[in-house]
Amino acid sequence: MRYLILIVSALVIFTSCKKDKFTTAPQIKYKSLSHNAVDLNPNSAVPIVTLHITDAEGDLGVNGNDIAWVYMKNLLTNTFDSLPFPDLQTAAKKNFEADIDITIDKVLKCKSQPGNVLHTDTLYFEFYVTDFAKNKSNVVTTTDAVYFTCQ
Numbered sequence: 001m002r003y004l005i006l007i008v009s010a011l012v013i014f015t016s017c018k019k020d021k022f023t024t025a026p027q028i029k030y031k032s033l034s035h036n037a038v039d040l041n042p043n044s045a046v047p048i049v050t051l052h053i054t055d056a057e058g059d060l061g062v063n064g065n066d067i068a069w070v071y072m073k074n075l076l077t078n079t080f081d082s083l084p085f086p087d088l089q090t091a092a093k094k095n096f097e098a099d100i101d102i103t104i105d106k107v108l109k110c111k112s113q114p115g116n117v118l119h120t121d122t123l124y125f126e127f128y129v130t131d132f133a134k135n136k137s138n139v140v141t142t143t144d145a146v147y148f149t150c151q
Contacts, residue, residue, distance in 0.1 A: 022056040022095045026068075026129050026137040031099060033142060038108065039149040046105040047146050051127060058096035059132035062087045066132040070100070073126040074107040075141070081106040085129075102127070110150035120149045 021027075034048040049072075053060070060068040068085040083106065110121050123146040128139045 022054050022097075024056050024133075025135040026053055026055040026060065026131050028053050028127065028129060028137050028140050030127070030140045030142055033144040033146065036144055037147050037149075040151070046103050046108065049102045049104055049125065049127070049142060050099050051102065051140065052099050053097070053129065053137075055096045055131060056094065057131070057133075058093045060096060060129070061085045063132065068129060068131045070102055070127065070129050072102065072104060072107050074104075074109055075124045075126060076111050076121055077107075077109045079107045079109045104146070108146075108148060110148060113151070116151045118149065118151055120147050122146075123148055 029052045031050040031052050034050075035045065036047065038044050038047060059066070062068075062084060069082045070085060071080070071082045073080045083102070085100070104125060107125065108123070110119075113119050125142045125146075126139055127142075129137045
């Protein structure tokens with residue numbers, strides 16, 4: 001009998017400690033950066049950030065007037081912008097899980113230097129998303145730097 005109580009107690013503790021992967025508010029994790037060097041050359045490829053996202057309801061993308069958004073911020077210049085999710089209605093479902101790629105060109109800004117000197121800024125970015133119900137995800141920061149050569 002004592003062992004049965006011990007086993008049941010252990011099972012309750014393990015199941016109660018398990019964090020649910022799918023929540024009402026979207027959850028994101030920083031995954032990767034496509035490359036980390038960019039300059040002012042118009043032919044220079046803009047880095048792409050990959051985030052992993054989960055959402056219990058799958059209410060992401062564009063659905064009529066409902067739009068889910070990705071918000072991003074350049075932490076050096078505090079440049080902030082957003083972009084709508086692509087239309088995911090064919091893929092979005094309960095317990096939605098996917099990787100999304102975000103081009104950071106809208107917030108790729110230099111910190112100006114006196115005399116327009118050519119320099120390299122080290123940039124990090126913050127991201128969060130909102131779903132149709134305006135639930136805000138956690139905020140993630142890139143762990144890989146982008147080195148932006150600019151004036």
